[in-house]
Amino acid sequence: MKTITVALGDRSYPISIDAHALKKVGQWLVDIGLKGKVLVVSNPVIFQHYGQQLLTALHKAGFDAQFCLVPAGERYKTLKTVERIYEYCVQYRLERRSTIIALGGGVIGDMAGFAAATWLRGINFVQIPTTLLAMVDAAIGGKTGVNHRMGKNLIGAFYQPKAVIIDPQVLQTLPPREYRSGMAEVIKYGVIWEPQLFTLLEEQSRLSHYRYLPPETLTQILYFSCQTKATIVSQDERESGLRALLNYGHTIGHAIETVTQYRRYTHGEAVALGMIAAGDIAVQLGWWSETEQQRQKALITKVKLPIQLAPDVDIEAIKNALNWDKKVEGGTVRFILPKAIGRAEITDQVSAELIHQALIRLKGQ
C-alpha cells in the first residue's frame, strides 16, 4: 500500500492506493475514527461491479452501511439528484457523525461530496474513485458541486474528504476510452510538475490500455499523479494561485469541449488537444523547446489520445469561447504554459495572433 497525505492542517487526509483496497476499506475507516452509519452513493453500473464487495467490507468492520444509487452522467449532476441523496439521508437518519462514501467517477464524487458537505452542515465524507480521472484528479482537493442550467459546477462547496481510497483493480471494468481520457491528466502532471512521472510514462512501450501496465507501474503512476495533485492543492486549497497550474491544457481544451457541446471529445481528449496547443504556443514564445513539445506529443500519441483537431471544428468558434471565458474571469485569457518537462507558469501575455496560429496548426493546416 502507498499512502499520500493531503496536508491541510486539521483537514488533512490520507490518499491510500492499494490493489486490494476495496476489501480493506472497512478496517481503514475504523482506523481513522469513523463509525456508525454509512451511506454509499454510487451509480447502478459501478455498484453492480463493486457495491456488494464494499458493503461486505463495511459490515464486517461494524458499520451500519446502506446504499443509494443515482444515475451516471454529467447531465444528472444537478441539485435535483442531490435532493434524491438527501432523501436517503432522511430515510437512514444519517447523523452528524455518519459518513457518505462516493463509489464512482467524478460525477458521483462531486454530488455525494456536495451532499456530505451540506447535510446537517457537513458530515464525514470518503471518496472511492472508480475512474482513472477521478483517482488522479476529481477525488482529490475538496471540490464538490453540481451543474446549473447556465454552466458547469456553478453550485458547490470546498469540502475535504476524510480519506481517498484507490483500488487500481477497479480500472479493469473502466471503458478503454475513459481510461485514455484519464491518462491525459496523468501526462499533464508530468509536464507541469513531476519529471519522474513523465519519464516513467516514456519508458512504457504501451500506454493505451490498463492491461499493458504492470500492476506496480500502474500504482507508481497513480502515486506520482496523486502526489502532484495533493501537493498543489495543499498549497492552495481555495484556488487562488498555484492551483491554476492544474488548468494546463484546459484553456483551449475547455473551449473545444464547449464548441463541440461536450459530445465529440471526452474531457481528456480535449485536454490532450489543449496541451498540444499550449505546448505549441510555449515553443513560439521560446518558453520550451521543439524537442520537449515532440516528447509531449509522443506520449499523447502513445496513449492514443488525439493530437489533431478534427477539420470541421470551427476555429472562430473556439476563439469566441475563449473570449467568453475571458469576460467571466475578468479581462484576460490566462494560459498555463510549460517551461520544461516538470515546470509550467501562468501567463496572460499570449496574443490573439499566437492563439490563432496555434489553433490552425492544431488542425494540421
Added chain:
Amino acid sequence: MKTITVALGDRSYPISIDAHALKKVGQWLVDIGLKGKVLVVSNPVIFQHYGQQLLTALHKAGFDAQFCLVPAGERYKTLKTVERIYEYCVQYRLERRSTIIALGGGVIGDMAGFAAATWLRGINFVQIPTTLLAMVDAAIGGKTGVNHRMGKNLIGAFYQPKAVIIDPQVLQTLPPREYRSGMAEVIKYGVIWEPQLFTLLEEQSRLSHYRYLPPETLTQILYFSCQTKATIVSQDERESGLRALLNYGHTIGHAIETVTQYRRYTHGEAVALGMIAAGDIAVQLGWWSETEQQRQKALITKVKLPIQLAPDVDIEAIKNALNWDKKVEGGTVRFILPKAIGRAEITDQVSAELIHQALIRLKGQ
C-alpha cells in the same frame, strides 16, 4: 461605533455596531477589501424600509449593487428559494470576488448565507441583521442553511461572513413581539456567560419595548450579547463542545415549539419557558439557588415573555418530543443548566422524573 472580532484565524471577521451603520456600510466594505458586484438579498418589507438607503451607500462607495427579494418566513426557507437567489447570481453574473449581503432577519441570513457558501463554491458574504434575534444570535457564527420537509436546518453549511454590521436603529420597525423574542436570547447570554449583561438588564426599569431603552444602553446590550456569542463560537466553530452552552433553554424550548407546531409561541417565548424549566431543574439539583431562579424569572417577566406554559399544552407530548431528539442525538437528553448568573454546564444526568416535575410546575400546577 463598537467593534467585536470573531476570532477564527484566517476566517476572522468584525461585528460592527453603530447607530448609523446603514449609511456607512459602503465605505466599511471597501475598507475590508471588498469591491465589484454586490447582490443584496432581502424580503419585501425590510427592503421597503432600508433597501434604498443601503443601495445608495453601496453605490456611493463604488459597488455595482443589485438586489433580490425573497419571501419572508420560515416556511420559505427552502432549497427552492435558494434556487431563486442562484437565478439572480446568474443574471448579474456574480463572480468569485463578488459579495452577497443579507439584509433581514435570521431566515434571510440563513438562505443568503447558504447561497453565498455554495455559489461558485463560495463567494463573499456580509450579514446586516434587522431583527434583534438575528443581531445577537443568527448572524454570528457561520451557520447557514435551509429546511427540509423532514426537519429544520437539515441542509446547510458552516460559512463565515466577512463582516456583520448592526444598525440598532432598524429595530424601530421590528414588531414588538419579535423584539421581545430576541430579548430571550439576550437574557440567555446573561445567565450562561456574562453577569455584567444580566445586571445591566436588571438595572433597566422597563425592557419590553425598544423605545424604553436609551440608545447607549441598547448598544451596550447588543455589545455584550454579540461578544458572548463571538467568544463561544470562536472557541468552537463547528459545534463540538462549548457551543452547546448556547442551547440553554432550548432543550425544552424546542420541544414546546414542536408540540405547538411552531405556531403558538415565538422562538424566544419558547426559549423563555425553557429557561424557566432549566432553572427549576438546576434548583432541584442544588446547582443554583432559588434566589437566582427568581432573578431570572423577574427579568423574563420584565421583558413580558411568558413564564408559565399554557394549560392545554400536553406534557406527555413535550416529553415525547424530548425523547425523539434524544434518539437523534444518540442516547441522552442533554440539558444546559445554570450554576450561577454567568455560568452554565452541560449535563445528561437529569432524570425523567425531574423533567416531569419541572414541566408540571411550568404549567403552574
